[in-house]
Amino acid sequence: MSVFFLFAFIxxxxxxxxxxxxxxALASADGNIRCMHSLPSHYGWHGAxxxxxxxxxxxxxxLLAQPLVIERQLQNYFPPEQVENPSAMTLLMGDxxxxxxxxDVAVAxxxxxxxxxxxxxxxxxxxxxxxxxxxxxxxxxVTPQVLAAAQDYRASATFGAIGRSILVxxxxxxxxxxxxxxxxxxxxxxxxxxxxxxxxxALASVIAILTTIGIVLSLLSESARFFTFYPVGDFFFxxxxxxxFRGNSELGLLPLLWGTLYISLVAMIxxxxxxxxxxxxxxxxxxxxxxxxxKPMIExxxxxxxxxxxxxxxxxxxxxxxxxxxxxxxLGNSGSSVMTAGIVIGILxxxxxxxxxDDIINAVPQSMRDGSLGLGATKSETIKQVxxxxxxxxxxxxVLMAASRAIGExxxxxxxxxxxxxxxxxxxxxxxxxxxxxxxQLTGDTEFNSPETLVAFALGLTLFVFTLVLNIxxxxxxxxxxxxxx
Amino acid sequence: MTDATAADLPASGGRxxxxxxxxxxxxxxxxxxxxxxxxxGLGAITISLLVLFIMLFTIxxxxxxxxxxxxxxxxxxxxxxxxxxxxxxxxxxMASVTTIGYGNLLRASLVxxxxxxxxxxxxxxxGNVGSLISRDGPAQLRDRVLADPDLIGQTVDVKIxxxxxxxxxxxxRVTMExxxxxxxxxxxxxxxxxxxxxxxxxxxxxxLQFLTAADASDQRPEAAGLGVAIIGSAxxxxxxxxxxxxxxxxxxIYLEEFAPKNWITDVIEVNISNLAAVPSIVYGxxxxxxxxxxxxxxxxxxxxxxxxxxxxxxxxxxIATRASLRAVPPSIRDAxxxxxxxxxxxxxxxxxxxxMPGILTGTILGLATALGETAPLLLIGMVAFVGDxxxxxxxxxxxxxxxxxxxxxxxxxxxxxxxFIERSSGAIIVLLGFLLVMNAVAIVLRRRFERRx
Numbered sequence: 001m002s003v004f005f006l007f008a009f010i011x012x013x014x015x016x017x018x019x020x021x022x023x024x025a026l027a028s029a030d031g032n033i034r035c036m037h038s039l040p041s042h043y044g045w046h047g048a049x050x051x052x053x054x055x056x057x058x059x060x061x062x063l064l065a066q067p068l069v070i071e072r073q074l075q076n077y078f079p080p081e082q083v084e085n086p087s088a089m090t091l092l093m094g095d096x097x098x099x100x101x102x103x104d105v106a107v108a109x110x111x112x113x114x115x116x117x118x119x120x121x122x123x124x125x126x127x128x129x130x131x132x133x134x135x136x137x138x139x140x141x142v143t144p145q146v147l148a149a150a151q152d153y154r155a156s157a158t159f160g161a162i163g164r165s166i167l168v169x170x171x172x173x174x175x176x177x178x179x180x181x182x183x184x185x186x187x188x189x190x191x192x193x194x195x196x197x198x199x200x201x202a203l204a205s206v207i208a209i210l211t212t213i214g215i216v217l218s219l220l221s222e223s224a225r226f227f228t229f230y231p232v233g234d235f236f237f238x239x240x241x242x243x244x245f246r247g248n249s250e251l252g253l254l255p256l257l258w259g260t261l262y263i264s265l266v267a268m269i270x271x272x273x274x275x276x277x278x279x280x281x282x283x284x285x286x287x288x289x290x291x292x293x294x295k296p297m298i299e300x301x302x303x304x305x306x307x308x309x310x311x312x313x314x315x316x317x318x319x320x321x322x323x324x325x326x327x328x329x330x331l332g333n334s335g336s337s338v339m340t341a342g343i344v345i346g347i348l349x350x351x352x353x354x355x356x357x358d359d360i361i362n363a364v365p366q367s368m369r370d371g372s373l374g375l376g377a378t379k380s381e382t383i384k385q386v387x388x389x390x391x392x393x394x395x396x397x398x399v400l401m402a403a404s405r406a407i408g409e410x411x412x413x414x415x416x417x418x419x420x421x422x423x424x425x426x427x428x429x430x431x432x433x434x435x436x437x438x439x440x441q442l443t444g445d446t447e448f449n450s451p452e453t454l455v456a457f458a459l460g461l462t463l464f465v466f467t468l469v470l471n472i473x474x475x476x477x478x479x480x481x482x483x484x485x486x
Numbered sequence: 487m488t489d490a491t492a493a494d495l496p497a498s499g500g501r502x503x504x505x506x507x508x509x510x511x512x513x514x515x516x517x518x519x520x521x522x523x524x525x526x527g528l529g530a531i532t533i534s535l536l537v538l539f540i541m542l543f544t545i546x547x548x549x550x551x552x553x554x555x556x557x558x559x560x561x562x563x564x565x566x567x568x569x570x571x572x573x574x575x576x577x578x579x580m581a582s583v584t585t586i587g588y589g590n591l592l593r594a595s596l597v598x599x600x601x602x603x604x605x606x607x608x609x610x611x612x613g614n615v616g617s618l619i620s621r622d623g624p625a626q627l628r629d630r631v632l633a634d635p636d637l638i639g640q641t642v643d644v645k646i647x648x649x650x651x652x653x654x655x656x657x658x659r660v661t662m663e664x665x666x667x668x669x670x671x672x673x674x675x676x677x678x679x680x681x682x683x684x685x686x687x688x689x690x691x692x693x694l695q696f697l698t699a700a701d702a703s704d705q706r707p708e709a710a711g712l713g714v715a716i717i718g719s720a721x722x723x724x725x726x727x728x729x730x731x732x733x734x735x736x737x738x739i740y741l742e743e744f745a746p747k748n749w750i751t752d753v754i755e756v757n758i759s760n761l762a763a764v765p766s767i768v769y770g771x772x773x774x775x776x777x778x779x780x781x782x783x784x785x786x787x788x789x790x791x792x793x794x795x796x797x798x799x800x801x802x803x804x805i806a807t808r809a810s811l812r813a814v815p816p817s818i819r820d821a822x823x824x825x826x827x828x829x830x831x832x833x834x835x836x837x838x839x840x841x842m843p844g845i846l847t848g849t850i851l852g853l854a855t856a857l858g859e860t861a862p863l864l865l866i867g868m869v870a871f872v873g874d875x876x877x878x879x880x881x882x883x884x885x886x887x888x889x890x891x892x893x894x895x896x897x898x899x900x901x902x903x904x905x906f907i908e909r910s911s912g913a914i915i916v917l918l919g920f921l922l923v924m925n926a927v928a929i930v931l932r933r934r935f936e937r938r939x
Contacts (some may be wrong), residue, residue, distance in 0.1 A: 067782065097782065194830040198744060204736035205745070208758045208804070211797050215768060218775030274530040281527025294531055301538050303851075303921065305858025307892045308914050311899050312541045315548070315907060350534045378516050380523035401763060408765025410861035415899060435767050435861070442774065442865050460771040464764065471763040475756065 006059060006168050013172045014052040020176075021047025021183045029185035038190035046189040049196050050179035055172035062164045070156045077149040092146065099142055099150035100157070219464060222457035229451035235458060241421035241432075243441065243452045251455045253462065255421040259338070259431035263417060264406040266342025266427060267349060271406075272399055274346070275353025282354065283361040284383055295358070302351035306411040313344040313416030326428035336418035338427045344412050349402040356401070360394030360478075361387060393477050400474035404467040410435040434459050545911050545918075552912025555693035555708060556653040558619060558682070559645040562595040564631060566639045588624035588631075592616070592646065605681050610674045618675060618682075620647035622702065622709035648688060650707040650905035652679050656690050659904065696912060700873050701894065707905035710898070712913055714872050718788055718888030719857060719920075721876065725792030725884065726799060726856050731849050733796075734803030735838075741804070742811045743833050762801035769798045770862030778866060785867035786887035788876065794862045799852040806848020810841040843935030850928040854921050860892040868893045891917045 022044035029035040036043075071093055078092055106112040142150075183189070227235070230251060238252020278298060282291055318335035325339070326332050364387050372382040388395070418430025419440065441456040504510055509517070568591060569583055593616025600607050600615065607615050623646035631637055647653075651671035654660035656679070665673045682688035699711025745751040773794035777783045783790050814837045822832040863869070868889050876886035889897070891913060898910040 190828065194828060197830055198740070201736045201740035201744065204733045205738075205740045205754055205804075207733055208737065208754055208761060208800065211761060211772075211800070212757055214776055215764070215772045218772055218780075219768075222775055274534055277527045277530035278534060281524070281531055285524050285527055294535075297538075298531065298534055301534065303854065303858075303925065304541075305860065305892050305917060305921070307858070307860040307895045307899075308541070308545065308918070310860075311895065311907075311910055311914065312544065314899060315911075316540070316544050347534065347537050350530075354534075378520045380520045381516070383523070404763060405765075408767065410765070410767045411896065414861075415896070435765065438767055438771065439861070439864050442771075443867075443869060457771060457775070460768055464768050467763065467765055467768075468760060471760050472756075475759055 010052050010055050010172050013176055014048040017047030017051035017176050017179055018044035021179050024183045036185045037188050042189040042193050043183050045193045047179040050175035051172050054175050055168050058171045059168050066160045074149045077145050095146050096149045096153055099146055100153045219457055219461040222454055223461045226451055226454035226458045245452050249452050255423050256434045256437055258423045260407055260433040263338050263342045263433060264403060266338055267345035267406040268403055270343050270346025271349035271353055271402055275350045276357055278354040279357035279361060283358050298351050298354055309344050309348050310411040310415035313340050313412055317344055318416055331426055331428040334430045336416055336430045338431050341413045341417035344416055345406050345409050349406060352402045353398050356398035357395050360391045364390045397474040397478035400470050404470035408467050414439055434463050545914050548908055549911030549915045551657045552908045553693055553696055554690050556648040556656045556688055556690045557645050558648050558688055560596055560599040560687055561641050562644050563641045564638050569638050585624040585628055588628045592619055592623055605685055618648055618652055620649050620708045622647055622706050647708045653708055655679055701871055704901055707903050710909055712916060714875055715889045715891045715894035719890045721788040722792045723853055726795050729796040730799045730803055734800050735807055738804050738807035739833055742808045758801050758804055766859055767861040769794050770865030773866045784885050786870050787885045788888050789884040790866050791863055791868055795856040799856045802852040803849050807845045810844025814840045843931050847928045847932045850924050854924045858892050860896055863890055863893050869897050
C-alpha cells in the first residue's frame with residue numbers, strides 16, 4: 001500500500017473518529033451539553049487525534065528506520081574485507097538501490113514478470129542491457145553480488161511496505177477503537193486534547209533545534225570524512241587551492257579565506273557609511289512624509305533576489321569597472337573582480353544596516369537630544385556627540401550582522417567575483433570565495449567519496465562557524481544594548 | 487541679583503562681546519558643517535536609490551525584448567516522398583524521419599518561396615539561407631506532422647522562429663559590425679533579413695513560448711522558455727506554504743504563549759535568531775547531506791527544494807508570528823480567561839485570529855524571500871537542464887526534476903550566448919513580477935486588517 005494511500009486512510013479514520021466520538025459523547029449525555037465534562041467538539045477532536053497521531057508517528061518512524069535496517073542487512077553481501085572503506089560501501093549501496101529501482105521499472109512496464117525479476121542472474125542475462133531496454137541507465141556492469149543484494153533489497157522493501165501498512169492500520173484502528181470506547185460524558189476530553197495539542201506545539205518549536213543539529217551533524221560528519229582523506233593542517237594553512245578531480249589536489253583554505261574577507265571588506269566600506277548616513281537622515285532629518293516614502297524604497301533593495309544583483313554585477317557593474325577604472329589604471333582587464341562583487345554586495349547590505357541602525361537611533365531617548373540641543377549644540381553636533389555614541393553598540397551589532405551576510409553571500413560572488421583562487425592585493429583582479437567554491441565543488445556530477453567533493457563540507461563548516469560567531473556577537477551586543485532603555 | 491551677575495558676565499568672564507543676530511566665523515563654520523552632515527545623509531540615500539534604479543532600468547532595458555521574438559512565416563510543402571516513403575501513414579514508420587529530414591524540407595521550402603517571391607538570395611549560399619531558421623523549427627514541424635499525418639502532401643503555412651542572431655539583429659543587439667566577427671551569422675544574411683522584413687516574411691511578435699516552453703539547449707536560445715521554472719517555483723511555494731506555515735505558527739504559539747521562561751526556551755530563542763542569519767548556502771549543504779545523501783530523495787526534485795526552503799523560511803515566519811502574537815494586548819487574553827476559557831481556547835479562539843493578518847503578512851514576505859533564493863537550490867541540483875514538465879502533484883510531480891525561476895536566471899546568465907543574457911533579464915522581470923504581486927498582497931493584508939488597540 002503506498003504511503004499516499006496510508007495518509008488517505010488515516011485522514012478518513014480521523015474524520016470518522018471526530019464524528020463518531022462527538023455523537024457518542026452527546027448520546028451518553030442525552031444531548032444535554034451541560035452534563036458533559038467538555039464541549040462536544042473536544043470529544044470529537046479526541047477521537048480524531050487518537051486515530052491519527054499514533055498512526056502518523058508510527059509511519060514516520062517506520063519510514064526513517066526502514067532504509068537503515070535494510071542497509072545493515074544488505075551489508076552481509078559485501079564482506080568487510082572486500083570493501084575498502086565506508087564510502088565505497090555507500091557507493092555500492094547506491095548501485096544496489098539503482099539496480100533495484102531499475103528492476104522495479106522493468107516490472108512496472110511489463111518487460112519482466114515478477115517471477116522473472118526474482119530469478120534474474122548475471123550469468124544468463126545481461127542485466128545492464130535488460131534495464132537499458134526499459135530506459136534505466138546503469139553506470140557499471142552489474143556484479144552477481146550487487147544483483148543478489150538488489151533482489152534482496154526488493155524483497156525486503158516489499159516486506160517492509162506490507163509491515164508498514166499493517167502497523168499503521170493497526171495503530172489507527174486501535175487508537176480509533178480506544179477513543180470510541182473511552183468516550184462518555186464524564187471523560188475529560190478537553191484536558192487530554194489540550195495536553196496533546198501542547199505537546200504538538202512544543203514539538204514544532206523543537207524543529208528549530210533539530211535544524212541546527214542537522215546542520216552541525218551533516219557538516220561535521222562529512223568534514224570528518226574529508227579529513228580522513230586530507231590532512232587538517234594542509235587544509236587550514238595551505239596556500240594553494242588547485243582541486244584536481246584526478247587526485248593530487250591541493251586544497252588550501254587560505255586563498256579562499258583571503259578572497260572572502262577582501263570582498264567583504266570592500267562591501268563593508270561601501271555599505272557602512274552609506275547605511276549609517278541613510279539611517280541618520282531617515283531618523284533625524286527626514287520629515288514624516290519623506291521618511292514614509294524613502295524607508296520602504298530603501299528596503300526594496302533587501303527584497304530583490306540576490307541572483308538579480310548577481311546579473312547586475314555580471315552585466316553592468318563588472319564591464320563598467322573594467323572599462324573606466326581597471327584598464328585606464330592598468331590594473332587588469334577582468335570584468336569579474338573583488339571590486340565588482342564587493343560594491344554590489346555593499347549595495348545589497350545598505351538596507352540591513354540602515355534599517356537596524358534606524359531602529360536603534362530611534363530608540364535613543366528624546367530627552368538626551370533635548371539636553372544637547374538645549375545646551376546650544378547644533379543638530380549634527382547632537383547626533384555626532386550624543387546620539388551616535390549612545391547608539392553605537394547597536395550599530396556595531398548591525399554592522400557585524402551585515403558583515404556576516406557579506407561573508408555568506410553566494411550568488412553575487414559566484415557571478416561577479418570570478419573563480420581564480422589567488423592571494424593578491426589588487427582589487428581589480430578576479431578572486432574567489434568560500435561560497436563560490438562550495439557551489440563549484442558540489443554542482444555537476446559528484447561522487448561523495450573524493451576529497452575534491454567532500455572539501456565543500458569542510459568549507460561549509462568554516463563558513464558556518466565564522467558567520468555563527470559574528471551573529472552571536474552581534475546578537476549579544478544588540479540584546480544587551482536594547483535592554484538599557486526599556 | 488541674578489540680573490546683575492548676568493549683566494556683569496561678559497566683562498568678568500572675559501568672553502568677547504557678541505550679538506546672536508550677527509553670525510561670527512565659528513557659527514558659520516558650525517552651520518556649514520551642519521548642512522554638510524545633512525547632505526551626507528541625503529547623498530547616501532540618493533546613491534542607494536540611484537543604484538537601485540540603474541539596476542532595475544538595465545534589467546528592464548535588456549529584458550523586455552525577451553518577450554518578443556522574430557519568426558519567419560512561409561508555406562511548406564510536406565513532401566510525401568520524404569516524410570512517408572511507403573505511403574501508409576503509419577506513425578511508427580514516420581517517426582523514423584528525424585528532425586534533419588524536416589530541416590532539409592524547411593530549408594528547401596524557404597529557398598523556393600524566396601525565389602517565387604522574387605527576393606534575391608544571390609550573394610548567399612543556399613545552405614546559409616536555411617540557417618536563418620531556428621533549430622527548434624524542424625522539431626516543431628515534426629511534432630505537428632506526427633500528431634496529424636493527414637497534413638502530408640499538403641502545403642501548410644508555418645511560422646517558425648528565426649535564429650537568435652537574426653532576432654538580435656531586429657532588436658539591435660547584433661549589428662553588421664558584430665556579424666563580421668561572428669561565425670554564426672554573416673552580414674549578407676543580415677541584409678537578406680532586411681529584405682525579408684520588408685516583404686513581411688520576417689516579423690517580430692509577442693512570444694508566448696517564453697512563458698510556457700521548457701528550457702532549450704545552448705544552441706537554441708530563441709526556443710528557451712520559463713515554463714518548467716514557473717511550475718517548479720509554484721510547486722515549491724505551495725509545499726513551503728503547506729509545511730512552513732503550520733509548523734512556524736505552532737512553534738511561535740508555543741514559545742510565545744506556553745513555554746516556561748527557562749534556559750531551554752532561551753536557547754531555542756537565540757537559536758532561531760541565529761538560524762535566520764545562517765548563510766543560505768549552508769542550508770543547501772544541509773539539504774544535500776540530509777535529504778539527498780541520507781534520505782535518498784531524488785535530486786532536482788521540487789520536494790527537496792521545498793524542504794530546504796522550508797527550513798530556511800521557518801525562522802523568518804516564527805519571528806514575524808511571535809511579533810504579531812505579542813502585539814495582541816493582554817486584556818484580550820484576560821477577558822477570555824475571565825469568562826472561563828482554557829489557555830488553549832484563549833489562544834486559538836481569540837489571540838490567533840487577531841494575530842492572523844500579521845502572521846499572513848510575515849508568511850508572504852518569507853515566501854517571497856524563498857521564491858528568490860538561489861544558492862541552496864544550486865546544491866541540490868536544481869540548476870540541471872530539465873526538458874520536461876513535472877507531472878501534476880497527484881501523480882508524484884513533487885518528486886520529478888524541475889527547476890526554479892531564480893535558478894533559471896543563473897543558468898541562463900552563465901551561458902555564453904548573449905541571447906541568453908536577454909532571456910535571463912526577461913526571467914528576472916517575471917520573477918520580480920511575482921515578488922511584486924506577493925508584496926502587494928502582503929501590504930494590502932496589512933492595511934486591510936491593521937488595528938490599533
